[in-house]
Amino acid sequence: MDKTEYQKAWFMVLPVLVLVAFTAIIPLMTVVNYSIQDILGRSAFFVGGDWFRETLQNPQLQAALGRQFFFSFTILAIQVPLGIGIALLMPKKGWQASAVLILIAMPLLIPWNVVGSIWQIFTRGDIGLAGYTLNNVLGVSYNITRSSLDAWVTIILMDVWHWTPLIALLCYSGLRAIPEAYYQAARIDRASRWAIFRYIELPKLTNVLVIGVLLRFMHSFMIYAEPFVLTGGGPGSSTTFLSQTLTTMAVAQQDLGPSAAFSIIYFLIVLAVSYVFYVTIMNMQKERLADVGGGK
């Protein structure tokens, strides 16, 4: 078949281009503007990469970045296996299935600030159920405003409670999409429960897990409201994550230049890590085959 040359067809792309410009490029350009200039009122000086250099060398930001990575990887390491496990245990049909679905989805419906408040009260030593029980009944010293370990454990627990349901629901839908014939074939082949999970369920879950891992990484890497309400970043700065550091810089200190530079770096990190995740998961299956090597 001959292709007709019709260059005017490029204009067809124009609406999308305009839309993307307004939603993504133009707002981002403002940040770019601030990141390479020193803008004060009506005057602006070009500073080149100064703000970037300053930001990258800022020890406060470096520490926050480290904490941020530690946090994101910890919650992923807990939420992904836990979510898959919950999905495997959920009832498959009947009213029990609907009931469990609703119960599991509940934490997802609570706004971030409220989650923070709930846990803040929950962990208080004087009136909180957990705080009071731990300190006065079990005799374990627990105080998230004094011990950074307590604060960390609590924030991770809170995130696991809030977001594991997302992974569980995604995996549940993935599991439901596996045709019954696969399980039947596995029975005929006498596959163990583990083999069924390893060779049927897990491969069929790859696609929903990619979505789950990416969403959870991006979400958790940008976490703000929950720890801010729960610990305010403390004790000290032990639970101060990137968003909070950035907000302090941009809003409280009005350091717009370094904040803009940092925003761009922040954005690039999220983009880069998400990309690496995606490529790794997609390549994992190919590599797995190389390990097996045809079994000879």
Added chain:
Amino acid sequence: MARIELRNLGHQYAPGGDYALQPMQHVWEDGGAYALLGPSGCGKTTLLNIISGLVAPSEGQVMFDETDVTHTRTEDRNIGQVFQFPVIYDTMSVFDNLAFPLRNRRMDEAYVSQRVQHIATMLGLEGALNRRAKNLTADAKQKISLGRGLVREDVSAVLFDEPLTVIDPHLKWQLRRKLREIHEQLALTLVYVTHDQTEALTFADKVAVMLAGQVLQLGTPQELFERPAHTFVGYFIGSPGMNFMECTVDGSQAIVDGEHITVDPAMAEAARQHGGSLQLGIRPGLIRAAGEGESGHRVQVHSVEDLGDYQLVTGYLGNHRVHVRLDESEKIGSDGLQVVFPTENALLYADDRLVG
């Protein structure tokens, strides 16, 4: 390898409800290729699931040789099954897919390797052993499904549930031929479920035609064609199906709209004894044109389709629509067609069942 016997086997999904399978009694010989043929909802898949152990029958027994397997789990029945769409282990290579059932049975790795090579060669998969199963075509995947059954030397039977549904038409006949070939080499008991008569007739030694939970006839393709036991079998098999015309019987003559057609005297007698609603049945291809000076029955021609090496005449005998399949060389006059219904091919049916 096993002989499969269904003893008074019947199934109701709900107690006291309709029978999904009417109680039946059948023996399927060891090494036979059987097809279950019928329209959707006739119970053929239910029957297959009972044999594979997925469904427990509400009455009767399933015997593999002398063993009662009615309540044996699928895992322990030692069957192979090929499903409607390819079921493979995506992340494994073709080799590992084929080796999987053997490894799960803790077979020696040297034996596994030799067995997989053997079956892969038989199926024409030897070149793809190291490839990822996921990346193969649908027909190759179906071969893997089949291969996972065949690698076990002691497999009792291999069951097929409409295995060619997702295969390209031009590959269907290749895969079907492969199945025949393998059946001849391994002499396995094969049970093949389909709604496609071509598949059933070309694949199986014996075909069970099913309707509404009943096996209407179990016979060779030739028997089904020449002596359908039920009007549905005559109608379902053959293209176009058998002609059926309501008739009355007088002596050894069947009378269709005043036309006297000679039938087998014994059959006519049996039909008279049985009573009920009588029909005369004859295959379109077994009706022949009357020769010069031979007396025949006049069929008023409605349309003629030229189908290559034969022509298909649709016409009327009295008020009854009949199909006649004629040689390409036969001339059809404008005043109609004189045809002969050979006595040995004209069959009588009482209440839809063949008499005599």
